[in-house]
Amino acid sequence: MADLLAIADQLIEATRRHLDQLLVLRAALAGEAEQNTLAQLRQACADLAIPLLFNETVTEADAARLLCRSRLTLRNRRLADQPIPFAKIGGRVSYRLIDLAAYLDCEREKTC
Structure with missing residues (x-):
């Protein structure tokens, strides 16, 4: 009986180590996905001739x-307290690419 308990303890310890490795891998992949989305947005800006403003921001339009949305959709989200983080300078609204990437990742995972 003691041998079976020792084997069970070894299996539990091996499972814990494996779970820790999986959690580290999952965290790395999640960070990589966010960076990948950001890289895709940068490439889309280059392809569509969208100028990147200060601090990698783009205009509302x-x-x-x-995002393949209308300007009104973005405005409605701001008014409905569901905004993508934005900056308003002199009446003009701008969005950072990193915030747009986070929104796209959130939408893809359906956690928004």
């Missing part, structure tokens, strides 16, 4: 193009 360009953000709408990148």
Whole structure:
């Protein structure tokens, strides 16, 4: 009986180590996916001739193009307290690419 308990303890320990490795791998893949989305947005800006403003920001109209949404949809989200993080400078709304990437990843996972 003691031998079976020792074997069970060894299996539990091996499973814990394996689970730790899987969690590290999952975290790395999640970070890689976010970076991948950001890289895709940068490439889309280059392909569509969308100028990147200061701090990798784009105008509201360009953000709408990148997200395949209308400008009104982005405005409605801001008014409905569901906004993608944005900056308003002098009455003009701009979005950072990293925030758009996070929104796309969130939408892809259906956690928004």
